[in-house]
Amino acid sequence: MSRSAIDVIEGSRLCRPRWATPGFRKTGLAIGVALASLGAVSSAQAQSNQSLEARLAALEARVAAAEQRAATAEQRANRAEQKLDSLEDQSLDTRLAAVESQTENRSAEAAEQGDDGLSLSVYARSGLLLGDDGKSAPGGPYLTPAGATGGAVGRLGNEPDTYVETVLSYHQTFDNGAKSLYRIMLADSTTTSNDWTADESQLNVRQAFVEFSDLPSFTGPFENAKVWAGKRFDRNNFDIHWLDSDVIFLAGTGAGVYDVAVTDDWSTNLTLYGRSFSDFSVVTSDNPDLTGSTDALILSTNNYVGPFQWMLSGLSANDNDDRDTGSRAKAADHGFHSMLAYHGDSFFGVSDGNTVAALLHGEGLGAEVKSLGSDGNLTKDAKTTRLALYGTTYVAPSWRLAPAMLAQTSDDRYANGDSYDWATFNLRFANELTQNFEMQYEASYQWMDLDPKGYKGRNAVEGGYTRFTLAPTFKPQVGGFWQRPEIRVFASYSDWDSELNKFAGDDALGKDNFTGGQWTFGTQMEAWF
Numbered sequence: 001m002s003r004s005a006i007d008v009i010e011g012s013r014l015c016r017p018r019w020a021t022p023g024f025r026k027t028g029l030a031i032g033v034a035l036a037s038l039g040a041v042s043s044a045q046a047q048s049n050q051s052l053e054a055r056l057a058a059l060e061a062r063v064a065a066a067e068q069r070a071a072t073a074e075q076r077a078n079r080a081e082q083k084l085d086s087l088e089d090q091s092l093d094t095r096l097a098a099v100e101s102q103t104e105n106r107s108a109e110a111a112e113q114g115d116d117g118l119s120l121s122v123y124a125r126s127g128l129l130l131g132d133d134g135k136s137a138p139g140g141p142y143l144t145p146a147g148a149t150g151g152a153v154g155r156l157g158n159e160p161d162t163y164v165e166t167v168l169s170y171h172q173t174f175d176n177g178a179k180s181l182y183r184i185m186l187a188d189s190t191t192t193s194n195d196w197t198a199d200e201s202q203l204n205v206r207q208a209f210v211e212f213s214d215l216p217s218f219t220g221p222f223e224n225a226k227v228w229a230g231k232r233f234d235r236n237n238f239d240i241h242w243l244d245s246d247v248i249f250l251a252g253t254g255a256g257v258y259d260v261a262v263t264d265d266w267s268t269n270l271t272l273y274g275r276s277f278s279d280f281s282v283v284t285s286d287n288p289d290l291t292g293s294t295d296a297l298i299l300s301t302n303n304y305v306g307p308f309q310w311m312l313s314g315l316s317a318n319d320n321d322d323r324d325t326g327s328r329a330k331a332a333d334h335g336f337h338s339m340l341a342y343h344g345d346s347f348f349g350v351s352d353g354n355t356v357a358a359l360l361h362g363e364g365l366g367a368e369v370k371s372l373g374s375d376g377n378l379t380k381d382a383k384t385t386r387l388a389l390y391g392t393t394y395v396a397p398s399w400r401l402a403p404a405m406l407a408q409t410s411d412d413r414y415a416n417g418d419s420y421d422w423a424t425f426n427l428r429f430a431n432e433l434t435q436n437f438e439m440q441y442e443a444s445y446q447w448m449d450l451d452p453k454g455y456k457g458r459n460a461v462e463g464g465y466t467r468f469t470l471a472p473t474f475k476p477q478v479g480g481f482w483q484r485p486e487i488r489v490f491a492s493y494s495d496w497d498s499e500l501n502k503f504a505g506d507d508a509l510g511k512d513n514f515t516g517g518q519w520t521f522g523t524q525m526e527a528w529f
């Protein structure tokens with residue numbers, strides 16, 4: 001019997017009326033006890049059931065909450081462990097996330113996505129390059145005879161110039177959601193070591209354009225398109241940073257539309273750029289000294305499907321075929337250019353990192369396959385094919401690796417029957433020793449077989465150029481090839497076949513005290529943001 005029933009019975013004994021007869025008392029007592037017992041049991045049972053259900057529900061809620069808290073705690077623990085691994089071990093996965101996006105153009109690309117208002121991005125380098133005699137030494141990635149047709153070698157410890165790009169961007173969002181971007185780029189380059197270089201300054205406005213995006217009236221394939229006009233570097237240029245060589249450089253004054261969605265997986269850009277060739281001599285029977293100029297127009301379509309890029313360009317420059325090229329070959333007044341590129345998110349499919357590969361071909365005015373439309377001396381029969389390849393990865397938690405290859409073959413480029421064949425192989429290593437110090441190493445080799453057929457008085461040569469560089473490097477934080485700024489000191493040794501000294505009388509090779517077996521030393525800063 002429950003405690004409630006006993007309490008009722010005891011209560012009936014204490015509170016029974018004095019006038020009740022003994023029989024009534026017995027009968028009433030029995031009935032009362034029975035009714036009270038039933039009611040008390042029923043009430044107690046109901047209360048007990050309700051209490052049990054409530055307790056079970058509360059317990060289930062507490063268990064569910066505990067499980068959720070445990071799952072959250074586990075997630076936090078995993079994140080903390082990953083962060084700890086990153087800090088302690090500089091794990092490959094974390095560090096590779098910073099390895100490769102885009103080199104000096106990354107800051108400009110980031111600025112395109114910036115908040116409203118004014119933003120600033122910069123690329124700058126400045127260095128001192130000395131020979132073992134303590135005097136300024138020749139240098140630069142295009143130092144070799146192959147450099148005349150774009151054959152670059154490794155740039156580490158090989159740059160004697162000061163070059164600065166400053167980009168100012170203004171972003172604006174309108175009430176209807178449309179966005180605009182105005183950008184101007186100022187650039188200057190000099191090789192003097194003086195603090196005041198106005199006499200040789202090349203200060204120049206390299207970009208000045210406006211771009212519109214998120215236009216509400218654009219629908220369908222153009223919903224996410226961007227339109228622009230002005231003077232600019234094409235948004236989708238890319239380079240091999242370690243050679244200071246663009247893979248493709250499209251620039252000039254014109255207009256275009258980016259990011260047209262042909263299908264869900266295929267987007268395309270359409271651009272028209274104009275470039276101006278410098279004044280040139282036009283040889284005619286009436287006036288052999290007549291001078292003129294001509295404009296090169298470049299119509300390009302850039303197509304992207306997954307990691308693949310296909311670019312096709314047509315070039316035209318009216319009257320350029322009247323140019324005196326300095327050879328018997330006739331200058332081109334039109335041409336075409338094509339590029340197939342692959343932008344991969346692994347290191348040649350064997351490890352984490354990235355890979356970029358591009359095959360370029362051009363004819364006529366398109367035979368300058370890197371800087372489209374920049375060379376008016378190309379012949380109408382000129383043909384050029386170039387292969388560019390590079391990748392980046394970590395081979396150990398504190399060792400990173402970046403091999404690169406650039407090769408080209410070109411025929412009938414400036415004179416009938418000429419040929420320019422070369423290939424560059426470059427390897428950049430870096431060993432991160434502390435949070436603020438690393439050792440950088442670079443080995444560069446270039447083979448060339450050049451036969452200019454007397455163009456500009458140049459001679460046929462064949463041979464190789466080799467360069468090794470050691471560069472202790474300081475930076476605020478190591479990690480990835482694109483962490484800047486950094487300060488380097490370096491020592492480089494370069495050597496080349498003596499035959500290369502005969503290529504031209506106006507290049508550095510073959511000059512006094514610069515004929516091969518050269519040591520150079522120096523220091524350099526490089527920054528971008």
